Amino acid sequence: MSQPFRTEKGGRIDRTAELTFTFDGEEMHGYAGDTLASALLANGVHLVGRSFKYHRPRGILTAGSEEPNALVGVYRNGDQTPNIRATQVELYQGLQVISQNRFPSLGFDIGAVNDLLSPLFPAGFYYKTFMWPKAFWDRVYEPIIRSAAGLGKPPKNPDHDTYGNLYAHCDVLIAGSGPSGLAAALAAAETGASVILCDEQAEFGGSLLSENSATIDGKDPAVWVSETVARLEAMDNVTLLRRTTAFGYFAYNFVALAERVTEHLPDPDPRLPRERLWQVRAKEVVIAAGAIERPMVFPENDRPGILLADAGRTYLNRYGVKVGHRVLVATACDTAWQAAFDLADHGVDVVAIADLRESPPESLVAIAAARGIRVETGCVVTGTLGRNRIRAALLGRLMTSGKVASGGQVDCDALLMSGGWTPTVSLFSQSRGKVVWDSEAGAFVPGTSVQKERSTGAANGLYGLQATLADGYAAGEGAARAATGKSATISHSRATGGEAGNGGILGALPHDRNAARVKAFVDFQNDVTAKDVKLAVREGMQSIEHIKRYTTTGMATDQGRLSNMNALQIASGALEKPLTDVGLTTFRQPFTPTTFGLFAGVSRGDFFDPVRKTPSHDWVVDHGGLFEDVGQWKRAWYFPKDGEDMHAAVERECRIVRKSVGLFDASTLGKIEVVGPDAAEFLERMYTNPWKKLAPGRCRYGLLLNDAGYITDDGVIGRLADDRFHVTTTTGGAPSVFATMEDYLQTEWPDLDVWITSTTDQYAVAAIQGPKAREVIAPFIEGIDLSAEALPHMSVREATFCGIPCRLFRISFTGELGFEINVPRRHGKMMWDTLAGEIEKHDGTAYGTEAMHVLRAEKGYIIVGQDTDGTVTPQDAGMSWAIGKKKFDFVGKRGLERPDLKAENRKQLVGLLTRDPKVKLEEGAQVTRLEQPPIGTPAEGHVTSSYFSPALERTIALAVVKNGHALVGQTLYVPMPEGSIPVEVTGTVFYDKEGARLNV
């Protein structure tokens, strides 16, 4: 059970609970309370991955969610999830992890040749290298980029996890549970305000969990944390969310949280979701996100074994892990000295503290001297040695000239670095606040609040334990008062020790190496070096936003939390502009990578989109019918019999409808009830046709335009009474027609006394079409005379169907004698089954949408959205007859008078007949005047509908063609790859031009 880098005692791990895990198949051990990162380090493993572009060996750099290097694949339930940060994976028994971006193995990686070829991969290489020749894209560049792009491998199977979602409201939401977050939570909760406290880590406490050189109220900080959390847990008005990242701050204090529910458990309850999305609307938000340490930018600063100093201290104090046995500490600020002291106290050989500053504080130097630690001041690291792990570092001495003199080499197996601290302003920036430069803190800090939020503690550029505690109490009290008006007096805990340090450095450090040959990394995950940033400026990038995109610095998953400040300083130097004039890029949601599953929630599979079924659905399934998706509807498409293909089935259905009778489910058509004294006047204004003189009991085809004059919908409208109309719309247009009617009614003509109600789902509709239609329905209809004299074409009656009240329309979308029966939806199945049984007695058939399309095309009935495209006027469609010429106004009337809509050369709807009756045109094919038009010739129009017509025993088509109405009888061409197809322009009605079959 060798964990050679484990301390003898200490840390928050449970040494009685040893756990086994595998990394790239090798079995290792750790303890409950470890993260994968701390357990790997305890086993002496630093090398955990290969970098993105150069495939350089990389190790664990941080102890938090900003980790850029240690991205691993985690196996669960037989599948692998890539790109999980090892610093956030909690160790459990049997955890299986693989490293990424290496071939064939982590230690020996062929892709590392990229590192030697690095002159080929300068900043902006995506834009340069893959430009030319064009033909290389498909065969060479894209395969290379695809195989090289990204880290890790995508999972092979659909996501086997489930995801939860809930909405929450609270008075005060606190993001972060370090000293200021916990103090804020206490202060707010004691006022009685409802509080949500969330933290991305498994335990509350933040930096307090690794702080052992300070006390709070005389206690160990970790003890204060557990007492405080227990106090909060006991309060009904507090919700505590561990493992929960506030990843998005949106408008009106809407904050999205991602709670990781089961990923840390070896064997979770299968009913639990993997993650849960909290959509929180908070009256006030307290951002207590803390600060993170900055890497130092020196040559070869990316070698495994090099960590941030505070991460080294966290691994030691919180997890009982020594990052090395011989550790060099390189710093530009005070705080890293404590890491050196803590390591020395655990028996680690701190080979030196190399401080860039000429004179660090005397007090620290004295403590180092007492522990016998070598101190180098005015000293920088100028390089590191070692293959897959650091084995030595080169030191350099800063000269007054600004140059660097060699300061020798020190052997070490780990290097802790600190360039100072950067407040985590991501959430503040997402809330649309602008950061301001605080020269005292040497950092960008939150400026004026734009939303109801306040940043506290280190996130606000404030350091030192007592100061952050006090600031947290004040923030919690202030937020609660602002949210509820209430306040409370509570005693404030006091901290001793943990003082704020000084110092810090931005940008690339000077060195004595050959600048052309060394790499000093700024953005570790995207492999961006200091040189790349300078090159971007030389190549003309002026704005930090352009530099960011050109180099990809700050575009990795940490969004530049580690790299931005160093990149900014380097750009500022290259641009010869003050840093504050260069400006910081904006942080965007999400704060850390967030799974797609979390956003999708339950909206997947059957729940992705609601399915609307018609009353005939089960019957269609039982009778072998196929379905077509029309929006959310499942509509019967065709009913193949005895091995028929689609063509044969549709042809048979069409023939039977014209010969005897067909049954069609028309329930999906939109239906709107228009009622009131001004109902006729309202329809008069909405539709092109006249309505006032339509007698009750009669129907009329209605054409709906928009105010530009273009056709947007159509349908038959029946008048049931003076003040009541039954309007039908297209299946797809139902919601928009209803919304348009409401819009005009409410905002343009509020004086009209009309009510409109969507009744699409209230009625089931069966269409019975064909010469025997009357005989089919007669046995079931009572209360009205069905004879042609009493019920002519385009009539509507209220009657009963099998005793159920119904609305009976005599209308046709096939050109045959036809009826549409509307019954209340709950009787739809009864009606369908009754009629389906009856048509069999008349050698009839059920038919689907495909036959319906053919039958209507034979009659030249348009389908809005297929034969029209939003630029077709009634005149273009040959439907001027639908316009009420004497009307004062209707929607679209004035639009039709615009010069462009009356101009020559408009595309008009015509019929096309191919010279060869067997050739069927492609819908969407272009129509030309010349048989062989020269390349570049604009088309005269295109084919909108094309079918084989059983009634005509030949193919037919509809098309929109320039000046088409004047071209009837002429020959045009439809050029296709196999050759040009000659077509004759005709009228749009192909069958029963006189309409004799309708009036029987």
Place this chain on the structure above:
Amino acid sequence: MLLIYCPYCEIERAETEFHCGGEAHIARPSDPEKATDDDWVEFLYMRSNTKGIAAERWRHIHGCGRFFNAVRDTVSDKFLTFYKAGDPRPDLEALAREAGK
């Protein structure tokens, strides 16, 4: 996600209950025949697309179904006021001054 106040329901609700209907106070000419082609094009297509304080139409589509108007700062996404359809356009400049713009 925005919070929107419906002046008919007299209640604040999440944006998902509403549908934005574009710029407010664009009246359809009451006698279209008298409108010139330019008038009609102005009515159909021309929008001010304001960066800053703008009046726009909203509909409480998953609530009472009513259209109403709102004044929103299109830069900050903050609403300054809500009012019923048919009520006069508020003084946008005064609202902007109140909001400290």
